[in-house]
Structure formats: C-alpha cells, structure tokens
Amino acid sequence: MTYILDKKxxxxxxxxxxxxxxxxxxxxxxxxxxxxxxxxxxxALDEPHNTRYPPKxxxxxxxxxxxxxxxxxxxxxDVKLEIKPRILFGIHPCDAxxxxxxxxVFATEENSDPYWSNRRKETLLIGLGCDEPPQxxxxxxxxxxxxNTKGLDALLTEMEDAYFVEVLSDEAEKLFxxxxxxxxxxxxxxxxxxxxxxxxxxxxxETEGLKEKLDANFDSEFWAEISESxxxxxxxxxxxxxxxxxxxxxxxxxxxxxRNWDTxxxxxxxxxxxxxxxRPSRKERTRQRLSHKYSYWLDHAGEIGCTGCGRCVRxxxxxxxxxxxxxxxxxxxxxxxxx
Amino acid sequence: MPEIKEKITSEIKRLLDEGLVDVVxxxxxxxxxxxxxxxxxxxxxxxxxxxYNGLCQNNLANYLxxxxxxxxxxxxxxxxxxxxxxxxxxxxxxxxxxxxxxxxPCQGIIDIKKIIAEVGEEVSEFxxxxxxxxxxxxxxxxxxxxxxLLHDSCLRCAHPNPVSADVVIGExxxxxxxxxxxxxxxxxxxxxxxxxxxxxxxxxxRCIRCYACREACPMCYCTECFVDHATPRWTESDISPAxxxxxxxxxAFHQTGRCTSCGACERACPMDIKMTYLTDKLNKDMxxxxxxxxxxxxxxxxxxxxFNLDDKKRFVV
Amino acid sequence: xxxxxKIVLFQCQWCLYSxxxxxxxxxxxxxxxxxxxxPCTGRINTLHVLNAxxxxxxxxxxxxxxxxxxxxxxxxxxxxxxxxxxxxxLDYVGYEKERIRFVWLDLQDLGRIxxxxxxxxxxxxxxxxxxxxxxxxxxxxxxxxx
Numbered sequence: 065m066t067y068i069l070d071k072k073x074x075x076x077x078x079x080x081x082x083x084x085x086x087x088x089x090x091x092x093x094x095x096x097x098x099x100x101x102x103x104x105x106x107x108a109l110d111e112p113h114n115t116r117y118p119p120k121x122x123x124x125x126x127x128x129x130x131x132x133x134x135x136x137x138x139x140x141x142d143v144k145l146e147i148k149p150r151i152l153f154g155i156h157p158c159d160a161x162x163x164x165x166x167x168x169v170f171a172t173e174e175n176s177d178p179y180w181s182n183r184r185k186e187t188l189l190i191g192l193g194c195d196e197p198p199q200x201x202x203x204x205x206x207x208x209x210x211x212n213t214k215g216l217d218a219l220l221t222e223m224e225d226a227y228f229v230e231v232l233s234d235e236a237e238k239l240f241x242x243x244x245x246x247x248x249x250x251x252x253x254x255x256x257x258x259x260x261x262x263x264x265x266x267x268x269x270e271t272e273g274l275k276e277k278l279d280a281n282f283d284s285e286f287w288a289e290i291s292e293s294x295x296x297x298x299x300x301x302x303x304x305x306x307x308x309x310x311x312x313x314x315x316x317x318x319x320x321x322x323r324n325w326d327t328x329x330x331x332x333x334x335x336x337x338x339x340x341x342x343r344p345s346r347k348e349r350t351r352q353r354l355s356h357k358y359s360y361w362l363d364h365a366g367e368i369g370c371t372g373c374g375r376c377v378r379x380x381x382x383x384x385x386x387x388x389x390x391x392x393x394x395x396x397x398x399x400x401x402x403x
Numbered sequence: 404m405p406e407i408k409e410k411i412t413s414e415i416k417r418l419l420d421e422g423l424v425d426v427v428x429x430x431x432x433x434x435x436x437x438x439x440x441x442x443x444x445x446x447x448x449x450x451x452x453x454x455y456n457g458l459c460q461n462n463l464a465n466y467l468x469x470x471x472x473x474x475x476x477x478x479x480x481x482x483x484x485x486x487x488x489x490x491x492x493x494x495x496x497x498x499x500x501x502x503x504x505x506x507x508p509c510q511g512i513i514d515i516k517k518i519i520a521e522v523g524e525e526v527s528e529f530x531x532x533x534x535x536x537x538x539x540x541x542x543x544x545x546x547x548x549x550x551x552l553l554h555d556s557c558l559r560c561a562h563p564n565p566v567s568a569d570v571v572i573g574e575x576x577x578x579x580x581x582x583x584x585x586x587x588x589x590x591x592x593x594x595x596x597x598x599x600x601x602x603x604x605x606x607x608x609r610c611i612r613c614y615a616c617r618e619a620c621p622m623c624y625c626t627e628c629f630v631d632h633a634t635p636r637w638t639e640s641d642i643s644p645a646x647x648x649x650x651x652x653x654x655a656f657h658q659t660g661r662c663t664s665c666g667a668c669e670r671a672c673p674m675d676i677k678m679t680y681l682t683d684k685l686n687k688d689m690x691x692x693x694x695x696x697x698x699x700x701x702x703x704x705x706x707x708x709x710f711n712l713d714d715k716k717r718f719v720v
Numbered sequence: 721x722x723x724x725x726k727i728v729l730f731q732c733q734w735c736l737y738s739x740x741x742x743x744x745x746x747x748x749x750x751x752x753x754x755x756x757x758x759p760c761t762g763r764i765n766t767l768h769v770l771n772a773x774x775x776x777x778x779x780x781x782x783x784x785x786x787x788x789x790x791x792x793x794x795x796x797x798x799x800x801x802x803x804x805x806x807x808x809x810l811d812y813v814g815y816e817k818e819r820i821r822f823v824w825l826d827l828q829d830l831g832r833i834x835x836x837x838x839x840x841x842x843x844x845x846x847x848x849x850x851x852x853x854x855x856x857x858x859x860x861x862x863x864x865x866x
Contacts (some may be wrong), residue, residue, distance in 0.1 A: 094609070094675055095520060116673065117611070126611065127641040158779050199435075199525050264670070293441040295465075295618035299673045302613050315639050317775065318856050324641045330614075332631050378524065381615050381671035382461055383438030592812065600814025600852040629767060637767040640773070644854035645774045656766060656809055659802075684812050688805055707805075710797045712787060 066251050069220070069227040078102055081151055082241060085188070088122060089153040090115045099152060107154075113198045114156045114373055120304040122152060123163060124170070126302070128323045130179075130312070135319060145179065150187040151239075157212040157219070158203045158373035160189050162305030164215035166360075168365040170306055179323075188236055191216040192227075195261045202268035202387055203372035210265070211258035221254045222353040228254045243335045268387040270394050271368065275359040280398045282351070290389050291350035293382045300329035300376035300386075306357070306369050309333075328352050354389060404531055407507060407559050408455040410572045411479055418477045419447050424503055427477035428466050428699035430459040436529040437515050441466065455479065457513040457531050457549070458690040464488045464621035467497050471527040475501045481509035483556075483665035485565035486698025490661050493701055496624065506568025509551065511557035512666070517674065518552060521545065556666025556679050559583035566699055584664065587683040588687045591680055602680075603648070609674040612640065616678060617654060618625040619671035622661045627651060660689045660705030663698045724752035725778035725844040729837065730768065732761045732784040734791040735825040741833055753837065760784070762795030766806040769820065771811075776855050779844040783823040783833060796824075814852040818843065 079102075081087050087102040090109060097108035108115075132141040163184070163360035170180035193211035194201070202207055213219050217236035220227040228246055231237050245291060246254070281287075301307045302325055311326035326333060329350075334343045343349050360368030370386075377385050415427045431442035431452040434707070439454040441461050463478055464487035470476060478495070480488060485506055492499045510533055518526065518538065528539035536547045561581040565571060591599065612630075617623040629637050630650060638653070639646030655662075655678065664684040669679055689695045693706040729749070736742045749755055754777075758764055760786030772780050779848070782803065790796040811817035823836045 095516070096675065125861065127643065132858060292443050293466075295615065295671070297615035297618040297671070298611075298613035299615050299671075302611050303673060311640075313640060315641070315856075316636060317771075318639065318643075318858060320858060322641050322859070327613075332627075379673040381619050383433055383435070383440040383674075385433065385435075385438075388434065450752070596811075596814040596816065596852060598814075599812065603813040604854070637771055639856065641859070643856070643859050645856045648854050649770055649774060652770065652809060652813070653767060656802075656806060659805060681809070685805065685809060688808055689809075692805075706780070707802055710801055712794075714787075714797050714800055 065231050065237065066248070066254070067229040068246050069229050069240070069243055070269045071225055071227065074227070075107075078153065081252060084149065085150050086150045087153055088119075088150060094363065099155075101403065102153075109154050109192060112194065112196050113201065113378070114159055114375070116303070116375075116379070118162075118303055118373075118375065119152055119155055119159050120162060120166065120305045120308075122150070122187065122191055122361075123180055124166070124308060124310070124325075126325045130321045130323055131384060132320050145182055147182050147186045150183075150286055151190060152187055152218075153190045154192045155189050155216075156194060156373070157191055157210060157214070158201070158371040159214065159305045160191050160215035160372070161203075161208050161212060161371045163189065165306050165365065165367060165369060166308055168367075171375040188217045188233075188239070189215060190229075190236065190239070192219050193258060193261070195222055195257055197261055197265050198374060200374035202265065202374065204262055204265040205268040205387075206271065206368045206370050206372045208371050210261040214334045221257055223254070223257070226344070226375055231255075246268055258285040268372075271358075271389040274394060275362050277396055277398065278355050278359045280356075281393070281396050284396060286396055287351040288347040290392060291346045294346050294350055295381055296329050296331065296346055296349065296382060297381065298325075298327035298329055299379050299381060300384075301325075301329055301353070301377040303379055305372075305373055305375075306371060328356070339398075354386070354393070358390065383400075404456050407573050408453065411455050411507065412450050412453050414570060414572065415444055415453070415477060415479075416450060418503060419444065424475045424477040426470075426474070427503075427505075427657050428463045429437075429479040429505075429678060430454045430461075430463075433672040435526070437518065437524070437526050455507070456529070457510065457536070457553075458515065458529065460512050460515065460554070460667070460670050461619065462487055462621050462665045464491060465619060465667070467491055467502075468624040472496070473499050473501060475503070477503040477505060479505045479507060480565050480568060481507050481512075482560065482563040483596065483663045483698075484621075485568055486562065486663040487665060489567060489698040489701040490622060490663060490705075491624075492700075493704060494661075499701055502572075504565065506565030506571040508565065508571070508573050509557075509560075509563040510576065511553040511560065511563070512670070513549070513552045514554035514670065517554075519554075520548075521547070531614070554666050554670060555677075556664055556669065559587060559664070559683070562699075566700065577621055578616075584683045585687050586601050587680070588684045591684070603651075604644075606676050607647045607651045608644070608651065609676050610642065611674060612642055612647065612650065613673060614670075615671040615673060616668035616676075619667040620658070621667075622658055623654070629657075651678060651681065655685060658682050659685040660693075660695060660707050662686055724750065725755045725841060726776055726851075727779045727781060727837070727841060727844065728772040728775075728777040729753055730756045730758055730761065730764050730772075730780065730782045731833075732791075732796070733759055735783060735785040736833060737827045738830045741830060745833060752841075760790065760792050760795035761800075762790075762792065762798040764799055764803065766802055769803070769806065773815070773819075773853055774855050778817050778849065779819045779821070779840060781821045781823060781837065781840055783825055783836070786824045786826050789826065810853070815850065816847055816852075818847060819850075822842060 088099045090097040091100045091105040092108045099119045129143050152363040170307040197210045217233040219230045309326045335341045357369040418424045427444040430439045432454040464484045522540035526540045530537045538545045561579040563576045638649035784796045807817040807820040
C-alpha cells in the first residue's frame with residue numbers, strides 16, 4: 065500500500081508517533097547531520113547524502129556497558145537493557161541494507177547477540193530514498209540501490225510537496241494507515257523517479273570476479289602501493305555502516321566492562337599478547353579491510369559486506385577512494401605480479 | 404600555480420634521474436578535484452599524476468617516520484611542513500642528510516569543509532590564483548576570495564616560507580603576522596572559565612576516538628600511544644566524557660614545543676572538531692616562557708626535552 | 721557538615737626528613753586526602769595528575785625536595801616544566817590552576833607538610849567545587865551520538 069504524506073504534515077505525524085515510540089531522525093549537529101532523538105535540532109532530511117555518523121550506533125552503540133562490578137561488595141551488577149519501541153525515520157536504503165547485513169553477524173540462529181537483537185526487534189526503519197544520489201555513492205555497484213527496500217519497514221520517495229510512502233511491513237502499516245492513498249498514476253510516477261535515480265549511478269567498479277582477484281593477489285606488491293598514503297586511523301571503519309568489529313575492555317577505574325567499536329586499521333587491533341602481530345604494517349591491514357568487505361563477507365554471508373554508502377570516500381583524511389582501489393585490484397592479473 | 408607544479412615536477416624528475424633519492428613524497432591528482440592525495444614517486448613515469456594546489460591538505464612530513472633513517476627521501480614541503488621536518492630531525496626521527504626538501508612558499512591550504520558548506524560536495528572543476536578560487540559545482544560556476552576559504556590555521560600562519568629547504572620553488576611570500584596566534588589565544592583566555600570549559604566540553608564531546616588527528620600529525624609517531632596503555636591505565640579508551648577530554652588535553656599537551664600549527668589535525672577530523680586552540684595556547688606559552696618556536700631550525704631541543712636550574716625561579720612556592 | 725575536598729598528594733619519598741612527619745603522612749593523613757608516594761617528583765607524569773583529577777580529586781598537591789637538594793640531583797626539575805605548563809593548559813580550559821600546587825620541602829621544614837596541606841585544603845574550599853573537567857563516572861548505555 066502506498067500512502068501520501070504531505071510535507072506540511074510531517075512534523076505533526078512525527079510528533080504523533082512520539083507518543084508511542086522514541087523517534088530518531090537526521091538532524092543537524094554542527095555542520096553535519098546525525099540520527100538524533102526528535103526535537104534535538106532541525107530536521108535535515110533534504111541533504112543529498114546520508115548522515116555523517118552511521119545509524120548502526122543505534123543497534124551497536126560505540127560504547128556499551130556490559131556489566132558493572134562493585135569491588136567493595138564483590139558483586140556483579142547486571143546492566144539492564146531497557147529498549148523502548150523506536151522509529152528510525154529517514155534512514156537511507158544503504159544504511160538499512162547494512163543493518164540487514166549485520167543481522168547475519170549478530171542475529172543468527174546459532175549466535176544471537178541480545179544487545180543487538182533487542183534493539184533491532186524494537187526498531188522500525190522508515191526509509192527515505194535518494195532521488196539525487198551524490199557522486200560519492202555507489203550502492204548500485206554492490207547490489208543495492210537508491211530506492212532499495214531491503215531491511216526497511218517502509219520507503220519514502222520525495223516528490224514536490226509530499227513523501228510517497230510504500231509500506232513494507234505490518235507494523236509500519238499502523239503508522240501510516242490514516243493517510244490518503246496514492247493513485248495508480250502516482251505510483252507510476254514514483255517508480256519513474258526511483259528508476260531514474262538508479263540509472264544516474266554508473267557502476268563504480270566490476271564486482272564479477274573481484275573476489276577471485278583479491279584472493280589470488282594476497283601476496284602482491286599491490287597492497288603496499290595502494291596503502292602507502294593510508295594514515296591508519298579509524299575514520300572509514302567507524303563511519304562504515306557494515307563495520308562491526310568490537311573490543312571488550314575492563315575499565316578498571318570505573319569498574320565497568322565495556323564493549324567499544326574497534327578498527328582493523330589500528331596497529332594494536334591484531335597485536336597479540338606475545339608481541340607478535342599478524343598484520344604488522346599498513347599493507348596487511350588495508351588488504352584485510354578490502355578483502356573482508358569484498359571477499360570474506362561473501363564466504364560467510366554470501367553477500368558483499370559493503371553497501372556503497374560513500375562515507376569512507378567522503379571523509380578519508382587523505383582522500384583514499386575504495387572504488388579506485390578496487391578498480392586497481394580488478395586490473396591485476398590472476399597471479400600476483402611478482403609471484 | 405600550474406608553473407609551480409611544473410617546476411616541482413622537473414625538480415623531482417631531476418632527483419629521480421640522478422638517483423639522489425629513493426622516493427619523493429608529494430601529492431597526486433585523484434578523480435575528485437577536491438581530494439588530491441599524498442603520493443610516493445619512485446619512477447619518472449608516475450610524475451604525470453603530480454598535483455600541487457591549495458587543496459593539498461595533508462602534512463607530508465607525517466610520512467617520514469615510516470621509513471628507516473637511511474632511506475633517502477625527497478619531500479615537497481610548504482612552510483609548516485618544513486618546520487615539521489625540522490622538529491622530526493631534532494628528535495632524531497630521520498637523518499637530515501638523507502632528506503631533500505623541495506620547498507614551496509605556501510599561499511595557504513583551502514579548507515574543503517568551507518567549500519562543501521558553500522557549494523556542496525559535487526565539485527567537478529577547481530582552479531585558483533593567489534587571490535581567487537573558482538569552482539564548478541553541479542554545473543554552476545562559483546568564485547570565492549581565497550582568504551574566505553583558507554583553513555583557520557593558515558589564516559594565522561606566520562611562516563609560509565620554507566625555512567630550510569634544499570631548493571625553493573616559487574617566489575618567497577611575505578611572512579605572516581606572528582601575533583595572529585597570540586591574539587586568538589588571548590581572545591579565548593579573555594572568556595570566563597565557564598565559557599572556556601563549555602567550549603572545550605562541546606568540542607571534545609563529538610569525538611569518536613578515530614585518532615585521525617593523531618595519525619595525520621607528523622609529531623604523533625609513538626609506536627604505542629598513551630591511550631593504548633593498559634598498565635597503567637591512564638584514561639578510558641571509550642567515548643566517555645572523561646576519556647575523550649583526556650584524549651584532547653593530553654594529545655595537545657604532548658605536542659608542546661613540537662607542534663608547527665599546521666592544522667592537519669583539524670582537517671582530518673571527521674566530526675569537524677576544533678582543536679588547534681589547545682596547541683596554539685601551548686605554542687604561545689613556549690614562546691613567552693622559553694622563546695622557543697618549533698621547527699625553525701633542526702638543532703635546538705624543545706623546552707620539555709631539557710631543564711636548567713633557572714627553572715626553579717619559576718616554581719618557588 | 722560539608723564534605724571535605726578530596727586532595728591527592730603526590731609525595732616524593734625523600735622530602736620528609738623528620739620521622740614524625742613521615743609517620744604522619746603515612747598513617748595519619750585525613751581520609752579526604754590520598755597519598756601517592758613516588759621515588760622523586762620527576763617520576764610524576766602529567767597523566768598521573770589528570771588521572772587523579774578525573775578520579776574526583778578537587779585538588780592535587782605535588783610535594784618534593786628543593787631544587788639543588790634532590791636525592792637524584794635534578795630529578796625534581798626534570799618534570800617541572802611539564803607540570804607547570806599542564807596546569808596552565810587545564811586553566812585554559814576552565815579548570816583553575818590553583819587546584820594544582822607544588823610544594824618544595826627542605827630539611828629544616830619540620831611540620832611543614834601538615835601546614836601546607838591544611839592551607840591547600842582551605843584554599844580549595846574557597847575555590848569551591850568545580851564541574852570543569854569530566855570525572856570518571858559509571859556510564860549509562862549510550863548509543864546516540866551527535
């Protein structure tokens with residue numbers, strides 16, 4: 065069912081939802097947008113690209129206390145997870161797809177991470193498609209699209225005066241049921257907008273055979289060359305909606321065990337207690353990052369572990385572009401250059 | 404600017420042809436005109452990609468500490484980069500005789516965040532003169548005064564000319580006003596302590612501990628940073644208020660007497676955090692108390708690396 | 721009755737020459753004061769001072785030997801430039817530098833440490849409590865970031 069949400073009604077509708085849900089939407093925080101609780105700042109729905117800080121933080125917080133202990137009383141305190149029903153409004157398809165991808169890590173039948181799963185269960189994802197995809201986005205290259213519905217409970221398409229809402233789940237149906245319905249003609253118009261947005265996005269690199277190229281060139285000099293300017297900071301991994309590595313630390317001075325985002329780009333990420341580091345330099349770590357996303361993810365989940373959101377491209381301090389790196393990888397021979 | 408680029412290219416070609424260096428660090432073009440990248444030239448053929456303009460926003464001296472001391476490195480250096488190289492040489496991070504500095508007087512680095520705030524990210528063309536910047540974004544042409552787009556650290560720059568380059572490309576530029584940093588610091592000091600803390604808290608709160616600032620800084624080269632210590636656990640590694648405040652304070656503090664005010668840290672930050680106000684304060688104090696400016700030459704140890712008995716006059720209680 | 725300000729005392733192990741003073745610092749220090757004994761004030765890293773402040777100290781006192789009387793010759797000066805500038809940096813972000821005090825003690829200074837601590841405590845009381853640096857506190861579950 066497709067409904068019409070008049071732009072002038074938006075604030076009212078969001079407010080109505082706030083009675084039963086915690087509503088998060090992209091809002092301005094300084095010069096960039098982030099998913100914040102409604103009312104934090106002005107809505108920032110008209111930006112062509114996604115929020116600076118990824119919404120994965122709403123399911124996998126950057127810092128999360130897992131347990132506390134009281135040293136004096138020699139006792140553990142369980143940290144209660146109280147998740148109220150939430151709505152993530154205005155999430156782009158790339159980020160929703162990323163959440164679905166991360167479910168294959170945190171919410172499988174064998175391994176269900178309650179911290180992740182409880183948050184996912186209670187959250188509705190109301191997506192906003194991208195009618196003017198920025199040049200730095202490449203979702204269509206990796207199997208996604210500016211109006212893809214994977215992982216979404218509803219998808220909004222922005223037209224002149226209104227958002228057209230395609231409802232995709234029963235729960236979301238309740239949110240929009242009072243709104244006027246779109247006509248067949250209007251639905252056709254929306255499809256045109258969606259298709260033309262996707263058509264604007266030329267493929268950024270070839271994914272066919274990419275995994276094989278990456279695997280075959282594990283020992284190639286290519287990795288040293290491609291990573292020479294990389295700073296080894298955590299920008300790409302922390303802003304990435306599909307990166308999920310974490311580190312569990314006992315903050316002894318606070319008596320808390322915390323789980324924090326970690327990054328394979330740091331030297332100490334793979335540093336072992338013996339002092340040995342299986343990824344001693346930037347070349348191994350860059351190889352790991354690219355191979356994880358474009359090869360090992362295929363092994364573990366059957367899908368590429370990247371949704372083409374473009375954040376790593378936009379915010380890398382030295383301007384490294386993963387698309388250029390992968391095009392260069394594709395240009396390699398099947399055997400390493402200096403076998 | 405294109406003439407400067409040509410002259411840099413021919414100088415690098417000379418170094419490579421004559422076998423004087425193992426690698427030359429400069430910048431290269433990338434697909435987006437807004438993002439030239441640090442590049443490592445080892446073959447003359449690679450020089451076709453060379454770029455030099457106001458969008459080259461990284462401090463190239465950062466890469467020196469990755470190479471063994473006996474690597475012969477050529478490096479394109481602007482004012483602050485030359486001073487960073489000196490500061491590294493003082494700390495024995497590379498042998499000066501194994502460095503060839505191609506100095507370029509700098510008209511200031513353009514802050515791409517300021518460009519993006521004005522015209523968005525889809526910039527297809529960029530050109531510049533000393534005074535003006537012209538951009539084409541989404542089909543429309545925009546012209547700006549260069550001053551309006553410069554990074555804040557460059558607006559306060561006192562030393563745009565390389566101080567110890569082996570060769571200088573381009574005409575020397577007028578030195579900047581060394582009082583600019585002092586004025587900025589004193590303006591901040593003039594605020595009440597509550598206002599100062601509110602600013603510090605607000606800026607440090609956004610931090611996501613990605614350490615882009617640390618990795619972009621030429622003077623942060625410790626194999627093990629204090630934040631990665633478990634014993635002793637100096638501070639929290641998560642994004643708690645105390646943890647991030649400690650990170651900002653101590654990282655700045657560890658730059659005392661070493662920071663050349665290049666601003667690479669601010670430009671690297673993905674959360675648009677301001678942090679040069681901290682290092683500028685420390686630099687001002689080092690000048691006032693010890694008459695020391697980091698990186699002006701490659702011999703004098705910074706103030707924290709030494710002490711003398713006269714110090715006791717300062718601390719008597 | 722207001723709680724006394726929490727004071728951390730970084731004490732050089734050599735600077736208290738008299739037995740009674742040593743005994744007092746080790747055994748009779750008020751419970752609002754916390755002793756950290758170091759082999760020399762030169763051992764104190766500014767990170768130690770920050771850690772004390774973030775642990776809730778309202779004031780930090782560093783007590784060592786007079787310059788030229790250091791057991792390790794110049795140890796007490798080696799870190800002083802940093803400690804002094806660090807106090808300036810903290811002041812710059814709103815944390816009063818008067819909360820960090822250095823005290824140089826001499827052989828003749830019997831009973832001085834008690835006086836200095838009492839005076840310091842009184843001064844901290846006058847400054848009042850401050851919120852101007854975050855302390856380590858149990859974290860609530862955070863997921864939202866701006």
